[in-house]
Amino acid sequence: MHIIRFSIIKLVNWDKFGNFVSMLCLIHCTVLPLLAMVLPLSVFLDESVHVWLFIALLPAAIFGAWSGWRHHGDGKPSLLLAAGLALVGSAAFLPMSTAAEIAVTIPGSLLLIAGHTLNRRLNLISHIAGARPTNP
């Protein structure tokens, strides 16, 4: 049990990974449609891309929020991450037009980036303050 927790939480920086995938989401919804007008990129505009991005975002948000909360005990990053996941997830799985999907995914990605960034800052502050991680 201890080995599994160690390998999942410690080997991946979930906040960095979550920010990276959220940025991919933003690029997919903002820059790619413009580039696709001049370059053959339409394969990346497929709507299933949002499902794959959500599958990558989900563990990043869950493990990022969990390990962050264990470090700093602040619930704000978890709320931001949950709201972002709800928006990106509904864009990925609920039937809606492409324009609506983009309009929902962009604020969702921004909330995820805000949540992961706040989580990283609070982790850093708790380390600087010398706060020790709580043991379950």
Ligand SMILES: [Zn+2]
């Ligand atoms: Zn997109």
